[in-house]
Amino acid sequence: MDQKIEKATVLRPNDVIDYADGGIVSKEFAHSQAGSITFFAFDEGQGLSEHSAPFDATVQVIDGEAEVRIDGVAHTVKAGEMIIMPANHPHALHAHQRFKMILTMIRG
Template sequence: MVEPVNLKEHIEYSTGSVVSRTLKENRAGTITLFAFDAGQGLSEHSAPFDAVVQVIDGEGRFIIGGEEHDLKSGQLIIMPANVPHAVRAKQKFKMLLTMLRA
């Protein structure tokens, strides 16, 4: 990807769904854009790598190691490797997930 990307406009919401779009993937990690409709989420899971989440539109709830964090547009949080986490959409929201495999 060589051209600038407007992240808010690069993915659309879908009623009753979570939509994802991988922007870049290589051995170092992945960069994935997500759009969550209100009430949607990702169930609790863990990953063997640190991950950085940046909320780019709306507001989402992140449960990391049993602690709830409500993030809104412009905020980010780091999800540590091997710590269970889940995502819930209190309202429609979009996020950028950067997974670091190093």
């Protein structure tokens, strides 16, 4: 789905982004000096390798479930749940099954 995300309108996060077979899809919803909000859809078997970021980041799973590793500890985060990945701590994501998430990064 390639819809424009309009501000000041009600939206359903699961409808904003679609899965891609064998891939990861991302769509930035908002971006400013204060931070960003990005929608992601991961196909089964996909993920993001371990890295760290200089800011806290919140992962809110909106479909399926994700494995989120923080400092080497695996956390299963299911639809309707969220986890905060602390700044400067190594983290990674893996899709044992398809999942969608909203990533919110706050700078500062």
